[in-house]
Amino acid sequence: MSHLTIAMPKGRIFEEAYQMLIDAGFNLPEEVEMSRKLLIEIPEEQIRFILAKPMDVPVYVEHGVADIGIAGKDTLLELRRNVHELLDLKISQCYIASAGLPNTTMNEIAPRIATKYPNIAMNYYKEIGEQVEIIELNGSIELAPMIGLADRIVDIVSTGRTLKENGLVEYEHITDVSSRLIANPVSYRMKSARIQELVSRMKNIVG
Template structure:
């Protein structure tokens, strides 16, 4: 049996995906002692987990330090890495939307869009024929329209509560997001049997 290295985001996605792997029949410990560990070895299954920031998972997979990974569709759309997308796990479902203050129109001359997804935002607005200026932010995106930094924001929406609490409304739904199983192209060829077995088993657990 060929060993597999799986890159996973820490937190909720790891927990949900870990339960799916258990449901798929992988012999994994009931609970994983998370502490501050960045790597977890499961010798019985010849599986190693690399715990990473969500944005780093496709990087590890593309460069082959992980054979496969679990990454949000938002990260895959933003980064356009050279990886194979194998399966939609349908976990951590949400979507990317544009939002802003109610009853406001966008500035006619180069409206400003604040986002941590500059590529997704640029591609979307280009696609609808809007020339925009992208302002890249990493946190508290909702603040941008409130302080006059941007006309709109482009961000992940889960329940919409954060938008509501900050007096913003949704304008356009841009893309659906869920966690995807991805593979390094070389690993996919070299370990195809092992990876295909994992995909087949996980498919049965997708709800």
């Protein structure tokens, strides 16, 4: 049995995906001590987990330090790494939308869009024929329309509560997001049987 290295984001996605692996019949300990560990070895299954920041997972997979990984569709669309997308796990479901102050139109000359997702935002507005200026921010995107920095924001939405609390409304639904199982192209060839077996077992759980 070939050894598999799996890169996973820390936190809720790890917990949900790890439980899915248990449900799929993998012999993993029910409880994992995750406080400070970044590498978790499961010798019985010849599996090693790398716990990473969500944006780093596709990077680890592309460079082959992880054979497979779990990454949000938002991260995959934004980073456009050379990885194979194998399966939609249908966990951490949300979507990317544009939002702004109510009853406002976008500036006609180069409207400004604040976002953590410059590539997704630029591609979306290009597709609908809008020329925009992208302002890349890393935190508190909702502030941008309130302080006059941007006409719209493009951000991830799960419940919409954060937008509401900041007096913003949704304007355009851009794309749906969920966690995907991805693979390194070389690992996918070299460890094909092992990876395919994992995918088919996970498929049964996803339904």
